[in-house]
Amino acid sequence: MVRDNLNLLRKKMRENDISYFITADADPHMSEYVGGHYKVRTYLSGFTGSNGTLLVGLKDAYLWTDGRYFVQAADELKGSTIGLMKMGQRDVPTIVSYLDKNLKKGDKIFFNGNLISISKGQALEEVAAKHNGQIIYDSELFDDILNKLWTERPEDSAKEIYTLPSKVHGENTIKKLQRVRKHLEEKDADYIFISKLDDQMWLFNIRGGDIECNPVAYSYTLIGKNKAYICLKDASLSDKLIKYFEKNAVSIISYNKLSSLIKKAKGKLLLDKDGTSYGVYKRLEENCQIIFEHNITEDYKAVKNSLEIENIKGCYLRDSLVLTRFIKYIKENATKKHITETEAADMLDNMRRGIEDFIDLSFPTISAFGPNAAMMHYEAVKGSDAKLSTGGLYLVDSGGQYLSGTTDVTRTIILGKIHAKTKMHYTKVAVGMLRLMNAKFLYGCSGRNLDILARGPLWDIGIDYKCGTGHGIGYILNVHEGPQNIRPFRRAGEYEAKLEEGMVISDEPGVYIAGQYGIRIENAILCKKLEQNSDGQFMGFDTLTLVPIDLDGIDTKYMNDDDLAMLNAYHKLVFNSLKPYMKGEELRWLKNATRNIRKFSKFNKEI
Incomplete structure (x- = not known):
């Protein structure tokens, strides 16, 4: 074909x-x-x-x-x-x-x-x-x-748009528009044109369903010093939404009349080179003096406010509880029952749907056993998917969209006995994740300054993963958001953001051996301020993900005392956070899964 x-x-x-x-x-x-x-x-x-x-x-x-x-x-x-x-x-x-x-x-x-x-x-x-x-x-x-x-090309989407309640967003649209207009004044610009969908959803406190797993609606926005316009598809509008935009002094223009919006832009216009199409730019430059600049709305969106942070923490707690229960089931049944990759994914997806404010998955669940996990974004297909069996690794990367946040978490589960080299790889990945999660750094650093903490343990043994270590995570929005990221190199022309208090970032080092297995352990972490002194403002992270790391994959000889202390401290946090929601046999399993571990000598005696 x-x-x-x-x-x-x-x-x-x-x-x-x-x-x-x-x-x-x-x-x-x-x-x-x-x-x-x-x-x-x-x-x-x-x-x-x-x-x-x-x-x-x-x-x-x-x-x-x-x-x-x-x-x-x-x-x-x-x-x-x-x-x-x-x-x-x-x-x-x-x-x-x-x-x-x-x-x-x-x-x-x-x-x-x-x-x-x-x-x-x-x-x-x-x-x-x-x-x-x-x-x-x-x-x-x-x-x-x-x-x-492509004679059977699918039609474009236009799902109904809904507004977020104040108990969810923490800042109304009028205040957000004021921030944008203040930025226009600082840049001596007349307008800003915004094409990126998640930026617009954040700005107007709305959500849609035009892209699978991404609660966004197709739209364009033009903001001036006194006026604001948004292009939306007619089919996505409701009377309630029209009144909402009228209340916020935002004029609606039909999405298929983008030319009408473009004609309203005059004078100095702020435009994002990576977030706007070349075709739209060529039309805008006919009447505007273009000032290329990274979308300021992306910076605003990335820093979560206090209400969003409170909601996100509760969201991750509920999501972590579900994933922990799923891991327990897989650990106990994968080698006894016939469970395929798609069956496992369906089980976890259905468990998430039971969470009270569930909207959708945040991306299709990656459910990968054995060699399939070496493909970082593998997609299992029913009928040709692998069966989970003893002596292998099962990687599950998953997340949900809730009315309280967006989650993204990966765990690699050990099924039966594995080789010593595999344990080494697993331990090195866990150590890298923990070292980054516990980082302490001066304000002004970007993710590029911190990447070595997660990647270093693998570089020490001559292994690298061919991707970044972390990405921003949205709030009831795209599971991948910018501008924050954690990667070893800066791409040419890329906007490099400082890590700010309130940013949510993934922490996900990995090992991928083609034809054998893949290992990834991913936590979501929240950037926060620590102490400030004569040397400057120090920063760190809180972990949002509260899910056990499989101790069956840990070999303590590849950990120093600090690594071991970090693992035990993390598991203590997981246990104390989840135990109020468990009892009986389930609680006993959690206690064992998060138990303190110690180093052993070559004579297999505790040190």
């Missing part, structure tokens, strides 16, 4: 004098996860990961993806004639550098300008001009070509 897709696409390329065709799974708002209507790269290539860009030439085709998907992409691209480009690896070119090397004079690069960011569009524009070539970013031509190839 993929080969047929490429052959048909190349026929259309020749008809339209196109040299290179570029696409990704992307929507007009630069969302990380997209609805089925926008999964163009998935349809054309067969690769199903959330991040990847497909470049099709008249003879060759390549797909670029990051380290989370190297194993998965290699498997899904087999027989497709599409080459895999492993981003960030030695001697692997970027898309732009590949084009720079291969473009011929007059070549035309084609992409949908509404589905690619300003920064990426400008880079393609520059490389094309360097070779006396041309970019074509016509969205209508893109859809015309695609619809002839």
Whole structure:
């Protein structure tokens, strides 16, 4: 099917004098996860990961993806004639550098300008001009070509939007708009244009359902010093919502009349290069003086207020209780009963649905046994999924959307006996997670300053995981949010945020051995202030996740005294937090799962 897709696409390329065709799974708002209507790269290539860009030439085709998907992409691209480009690896070119090397004079690069960011569009524009070539970013031509190839393309979504009650958001829209307008004054700007969906949901205290597991609604926002506008799909509106926006002095414009919104923007306009499409930018620059700037709303959104933090802590407690009970069941039954990856995922998903303020999953549950767990974002398929069995590792990465927060947690569960080397890897991952969780650092640090704490124990044994250590986590919003992150390197042109009090971040080092197993242990952590003295403001983290780490995977000889103390202290916290909700045999299991452990000598005696 993929080969047929490429052959048909190349026929259309020749008809339209196109040299290179570029696409990704992307929507007009630069969302990380997209609805089925926008999964163009998935349809054309067969690769199903959330991040990847497909470049099709008249003879060759390549797909670029990051380290989370190297194993998965290699498997899904087999027989497709599409080459895999492993981003960030030695001697692997970027898309732009590949084009720079291969473009011929007059070549035309084609992409949908509404589905690619300003920064990426400008880079393609520059490389094309360097070779006396041309970019074509016509969205209508893109859809015309695609619809002839993809005859059963899903319709776009427009679910009803709902507002958040004051007991949930902690800051009303009027106050949030005042913050944005104050920023406009500081930047001597007239307007800010916002395309990113989660930023807009935060700003207006609304949520939607247009993208699976992401409670967002398709929208665009323009804010001036005295006026505010939002573009929304007609089908997503209700009388209650219309009155809500009237009350907050926000004018609604139909989503399919974006041109009307663009015409209202004049003067100096703040615009995010990575959060706005190239196509929208080209229209805005006709009447505006563009000032490129990272969306200030993303910074505001990332710092949770006191009410949000209170809700988040309760949310993680309830979510952790459910996951702990699931782990108990798996530990006790996986080697006795026939349990497949999809059956285990369905069980956990249903357990989460029983939590009182459950809305949805925060992402499809990753339920992976044995070699499948080496694919970081593996998706089990019923009928071809693995059965959980003794002597292996079972990784479950999951989370929920609740009216009190968004959760994301991973545990790797030991089923039966495992090899000593596997235990070493498991222990090193646990140590890395604990060291980062217990970090103490000066204010002003970014996640790049802290990444080594989690990655260091693995680098010590010559192992690396080809992804970041942590990402921001939204509040009743996207499970991945910025600007905060924890990774070892800064990407070119990337906005690097300081770690601020109130930011929620994941802490998830791992080991991934292709064909054998994957290990990931993930806690969500909340950034907080510690003491302040003559040396500055010190910062640290509170853990939100309260789920046991499987002690069957721990080998204390790979831990120093501090590591052991941190593990025991964490398990004491888990036990004390969950014990009020357990009793009898369940409580006895929890007590054993969180027991204090000590070091043993080579003679197997306690030290």
